Amino acid sequence: MSRILFVMLHPGFVRYYDDALTALAAAGHDVHVAFEITRRKLGEDVTAQRLAQRSPRITCGTTPERRESVRQFLARADHGASRSGQRPARRFSRQAREEAWESLATTIRLLADYLRFFDPAFRDAVQLRARAEKRLPRVFASIARGAVAVGARPMVAAALRGLERVIPTSEATMDFVRDRRPDLLLVTPLIELGSQQVDYVKAARALGVRSALCVASWDNLTSKGLVRVLPERIVVWNEAQKREAVSLHRARPDQVVVTGAQLFDRWFAARPTRSREEFCRDVALDPARPFVLYLGSSIFIAPDEVPFAERWVSALRHAGDPAVANLGVLVRPHPANARQWRTFDPALAPGVALWPPIGTDPNAEGFQRDFFESMYFSEAVVGINTSAQIEASIVGRPVFTIRTPEFAHAQEGTLHFRHLVGDGGPVRAAASLDEHVAQLSALLRDGPGDGAARRAFVQAFVRPHGLDRPAVPVFAGAIERHLASPPPAGRLDPAWVVLTRPAGLLLAYVARALAEDRPLWAYALRPPLAAAVALAATGYRAAGAAHELRSGGLKRARRAVWRAWYESSRRVSAWRRRTSSTLVKRARHAGGAAKRAVRRQL
Amino acid sequence: MTPRPQTAAAAFWRELAYETRRHAGDERLPLALRTRLRAITQRALGRSARLTPVPERYPRRRVRQAMTAANGGAGDRTAPVVIALRQPLDSFAPALAFLRDAGWRLVERPEPDAASLAAARFVVTDAVEVQQAAAEAGRPSLAVNLDDIFSGYPIHPDGVYAVRHAIDLDTGRTVPVEERLTEGYYRNLRNIGFRQLSAAEILDAAREMHAGVTGVWQERDGQRRFREGAIAAGTLLAARVPTVAVWGPDDGFIGDGRLAACQVEAAA
Numbered sequence: 001m002s003r004i005l006f007v008m009l010h011p012g013f014v015r016y017y018d019d020a021l022t023a024l025a026a027a028g029h030d031v032h033v034a035f036e037i038t039r040r041k042l043g044e045d046v047t048a049q050r051l052a053q054r055s056p057r058i059t060c061g062t063t064p065e066r067r068e069s070v071r072q073f074l075a076r077a078d079h080g081a082s083r084s085g086q087r088p089a090r091r092f093s094r095q096a097r098e099e100a101w102e103s104l105a106t107t108i109r110l111l112a113d114y115l116r117f118f119d120p121a122f123r124d125a126v127q128l129r130a131r132a133e134k135r136l137p138r139v140f141a142s143i144a145r146g147a148v149a150v151g152a153r154p155m156v157a158a159a160l161r162g163l164e165r166v167i168p169t170s171e172a173t174m175d176f177v178r179d180r181r182p183d184l185l186l187v188t189p190l191i192e193l194g195s196q197q198v199d200y201v202k203a204a205r206a207l208g209v210r211s212a213l214c215v216a217s218w219d220n221l222t223s224k225g226l227v228r229v230l231p232e233r234i235v236v237w238n239e240a241q242k243r244e245a246v247s248l249h250r251a252r253p254d255q256v257v258v259t260g261a262q263l264f265d266r267w268f269a270a271r272p273t274r275s276r277e278e279f280c281r282d283v284a285l286d287p288a289r290p291f292v293l294y295l296g297s298s299i300f301i302a303p304d305e306v307p308f309a310e311r312w313v314s315a316l317r318h319a320g321d322p323a324v325a326n327l328g329v330l331v332r333p334h335p336a337n338a339r340q341w342r343t344f345d346p347a348l349a350p351g352v353a354l355w356p357p358i359g360t361d362p363n364a365e366g367f368q369r370d371f372f373e374s375m376y377f378s379e380a381v382v383g384i385n386t387s388a389q390i391e392a393s394i395v396g397r398p399v400f401t402i403r404t405p406e407f408a409h410a411q412e413g414t415l416h417f418r419h420l421v422g423d424g425g426p427v428r429a430a431a432s433l434d435e436h437v438a439q440l441s442a443l444l445r446d447g448p449g450d451g452a453a454r455r456a457f458v459q460a461f462v463r464p465h466g467l468d469r470p471a472v473p474v475f476a477g478a479i480e481r482h483l484a485s486p487p488p489a490g491r492l493d494p495a496w497v498v499l500t501r502p503a504g505l506l507l508a509y510v511a512r513a514l515a516e517d518r519p520l521w522a523y524a525l526r527p528p529l530a531a532a533v534a535l536a537a538t539g540y541r542a543a544g545a546a547h548e549l550r551s552g553g554l555k556r557a558r559r560a561v562w563r564a565w566y567e568s569s570r571r572v573s574a575w576r577r578r579t580s581s582t583l584v585k586r587a588r589h590a591g592g593a594a595k596r597a598v599r600r601q602l
Numbered sequence: 603m604t605p606r607p608q609t610a611a612a613a614f615w616r617e618l619a620y621e622t623r624r625h626a627g628d629e630r631l632p633l634a635l636r637t638r639l640r641a642i643t644q645r646a647l648g649r650s651a652r653l654t655p656v657p658e659r660y661p662r663r664r665v666r667q668a669m670t671a672a673n674g675g676a677g678d679r680t681a682p683v684v685i686a687l688r689q690p691l692d693s694f695a696p697a698l699a700f701l702r703d704a705g706w707r708l709v710e711r712p713e714p715d716a717a718s719l720a721a722a723r724f725v726v727t728d729a730v731e732v733q734q735a736a737a738e739a740g741r742p743s744l745a746v747n748l749d750d751i752f753s754g755y756p757i758h759p760d761g762v763y764a765v766r767h768a769i770d771l772d773t774g775r776t777v778p779v780e781e782r783l784t785e786g787y788y789r790n791l792r793n794i795g796f797r798q799l800s801a802a803e804i805l806d807a808a809r810e811m812h813a814g815v816t817g818v819w820q821e822r823d824g825q826r827r828f829r830e831g832a833i834a835a836g837t838l839l840a841a842r843v844p845t846v847a848v849w850g851p852d853d854g855f856i857g858d859g860r861l862a863a864c865q866v867e868a869a870a
Contacts, residue, residue, distance in 0.1 A: 345797055519617065526621065529621050
């Protein structure tokens, strides 16, 4: 069968594709998952280990190490960091050249990502734009703003696309893909700001390997970076994402495949494992009272969510309708944004509980079950802007949100929020807490309704091929169809790319220097300072050599004198010993002869 | 030097320090030169630090004069109590009910102007700015749910303040109030979150304020110790912690007011 190489940014993306990869392995394909960076914050490494245990056809590993990752690129702008002991590469060595190309690649990718947020579609995306700007060296941000001001954004974007082609793919990446000999290269998410995964798409193109981008989540195409080099296929959840891929990422409609959200299949099949009473007892809620579930959002969406949640609880408790005022409240923090909830005190109001406790391992047995049952047993679900609101819609709960100025950046300021609250969206949005309380009151009074609109959303957004048709087999089928298609021909770089590469290298050295994000005049300090340091180094070396010579010559002379004295004194003492022993012998001999002569005369 | 050239000079020395530090890390250079470059780096950083404009200090003298000039209106039970709460949480309700029951006339003004503050007997607030404005108007305040011990100054000498509980977000540990006077705490602020005070704590603080305003302030040992600790910490941290640097240890502001007795007792 076929060999599939799946390049993921980190093991956190395994959860989006574990069932789909298992299905592909069961169909006889060998799947190797390669991670660009490690991540253990939420036990992602455990998720990867579990994936590898699912089938002998699935293996996990890492991609080759880069000369400079995006993280290292960003760290070079951290002036406070201590870099003592680092040995810089020789200026024109191979290592220095590769580092420079990496810097240029990251720079133009970050710049392209920043520029996209000036598109009219992102008019309200102030925070997304600010996030992209924050990662870009200041000089490039100024250039981008200037280009936008004079209406040259499309030209700059086109120039960046051209530059992307000039940047060579590193030998390590090419060798990695070549050695693995995949029939298909999958990549996700590819759209992180400044993502270097684009190199794998370029390598696949050059080597004639089929390629596809798997869009992991519902916000990927609108809240992050650009798909700078398009793979042959883009696998998305639904038609809305297909439109985004075409309109925002320049994809052709025929290269986008709609499969549904394969990661949500588990929610369609999930059933509670305990009674409502048991669940309420376990999470410290009163089983006799209905409860509403508050779902926390990610840190970008809600960096300071606790004060809002406290106000929300207070609004419920002061509701004129006793049914709302007496509702139980279950708060479930976002797993990746749980720390801030340590400041939340459920005892501030009666009938409030927080579950699971902060610090619970997301890989722990029962974590997902608790999440499902939290939604399943609730009367309604409330959140700012989170994918859990989609999951709650699948489970069949009414979903609410409140528009507030403090989260405007995350609600009106993001395009994906419109999927939730726009036409056909499942979430009922309130302009104030009072309106929200009135909505809850109406829900408790009139019931949730038949849920037809919610089901229509789930069908359109999560399972576009039919509510009864799981997305995992559809996803696996799309991958297999792509595998069955003829592979693309390997592409050599065109002549203009090869010819402009030396000029590109010069630009790369400039980009590498500018990545340090220093004031431009500071770069002017460098040549004279470097010359001064080099001169001083020569002086220090010369002085060192003279000192060595001086101190060495003296040492040798001292040693010679000492040796001469030592050896001469040894010689003298030996001579003295020899002489004295001869004299003694002679005296003894004379004495003995005299004795003998005296004896003879007597 | 005027601020602009001074800032430019500070930037020059800082950039020079970064450059020399970069060379100092090059192992190919002679050790003696690298040692010398490190020394140059330190000197350049020192110069840069000396030239960097210090944070603008609070106009303490003016505030002190205003406080002294203002008549506290002591004993005037007919003057209203201004309630200036930006986040009117449920936890304030018992304290407000207590004050009402104690005979005070409560006037709710989330954004009080100088005139209403000057006419008040005292102010209950959860906003530092309101508390500072009250101090300038010569009126004591009960400031609740503040984040930081130092950023709340100036506070009226008869004021009571209660800080939100500081929680170490890594461990969930509640940081004791004494520890919030240390440099280590200020260095670790990014790992600190704040939890609102409970209704009982705010009620206790309101009782203390009422007792002080209507009778004689009785400072407890813990409050006195905390005040001494704050003064010592203010002296120690003034040069290094920006929040404290705004105040500096002089002019006697630090140590004014009282940390609510319930917080001191909880720490004890």
